[in-house]
Amino acid sequence: MTQQLETPRRTPLNRARVLEAAVALADEVGLEALSMRRLAEALGVVPMALYKHVANKDELLDGMVDVVIGEIAPNAASAGWKDAVRLRVLSARQALLRHPWARHALETRTNRTPAVLKYTDEVIGMFLAGGFSVDLTHHVMHALGSRMWGFTQELFDAAAGSPEAVMPPEVQAAILQEMARRYPNILEVARVARHDDGSVVSYGCDDQFEFEFALDLMLDGFERLHGRDWTSGRGQ
Amino acid sequence: MTQQLETPRRTPLNRARVLEAAVALADEVGLEALSMRRLAEALGVVPMALYKHVANKDELLDGMVDVVIGEIAPNAASAGWKDAVRLRVLSARQALLRHPWARHALETRTNRTPAVLKYTDEVIGMFLAGGFSVDLTHHVMHALGSRMWGFTQELFDAAAGSPEAVMPPEVQAAILQEMARRYPNILEVARVARHDDGSVVSYGCDDQFEFEFALDLMLDGFERLHGRDWTSGRGQ
DNA sequence: ACGCTAGGTGTACGCCGTACACTTGTCAAT
């Protein structure tokens, strides 16, 4: 009776619901804080119940990646290969931006899930459809690398800014001075990247701009190679 | 007395020895298998002893990354920015290839250790010394991204090959056929990438070639932009 | 001779993933 009130016979879990909840939880608390126990709790269920729907945590993560990839807009039949790839990659980027943990998950896993293969296959298909040789396409795909998914390492960002705001100003200034002495080039670049070049705060790169800059650089390079019928001399 | 025989007053640990041992252990067993407990055991010491030399595991990993970066050849005063960057990056690649776990560690950490900053600063310095504007250098560094460290995502590799060798041939063939149906483009590219186009085995991309291909593509792009005094219209 | 300190120890806590044995609710076949 109490049971009837509290849990009116929960509609049973299934793999899709588990994955969906995992994605939502990861969105909320991050990938590191996502544990089987915590996910189970969020679903109002005991941890081991999850194992009836996913084999283990690795498989859960693979499934989560597949969910995100499923959000990438399908291939719009577009004019040329260049626009087609560009649009697709930028769409992938949007999907990955909605799920900040997905980037890391994609990097980490050994990813050969159907969704990953399907997306990869489609991107390759765009180059081939654009008249690229199989050989060039192969190298192009390597060069594209993770940019295919709409992300790049951000090893660089916030290298200088956001000094946690807790330090008294004179300490901040001292640190900045020390950094300027040791890493003058970083600071010079950071100063330009900062749109208002006044204070220490508000470091900001326009990530979208940077991403498109790099993507277009590559696509232009591909176009040039394709135009001159480049070949590696090792294909075929 | 027994103690004297077994442990003749071990020379005391220090941070450098801990990091060195951690690097060696990670080289041997991989990053996931590297635990504080296991590292302590390898050093013949109790786990908590490590905490006298590193603050915690994160700091240990940062230190390990610094060790690897320390192995990158110093900046050879070279003719032009292009060769200088090229050599430096390829040297970084060599260092990272010696320590397969380092790539992942670099991606994962929030890396602002002195070694990371120093290397970054030096790479930036090469572009500036080559006459690049600060603005262009900034975008170029973003575009370079993790390639600066000599690696790229290998999301692609071994996508088809190495079917674990345990399956009977007819199962392998069936799988291959199913893959050919669903992912025809991947398979076509993989077939060319495989140097002997005969059997299923021996999938092999020349990673070094692929890396240099992509690196040169970017460097050429940078050169072209620099040559025409490209500006983002947002710098300065 | 003494006490400070750096380096190493031992115990313990709360997390984690998950193996394994169990209950329970559902429904088809009898």
Added chain:
DNA sequence: ATTGACAAGTGTACGGCGTACACCTAGCGT
């Protein structure tokens, strides 16, 4: 109506993890 197979969820337990905290102890400067 009874049964029994099966899918879904439970409970307990194990070994591993990072690390807080109190403790010991050797060696050194005084």
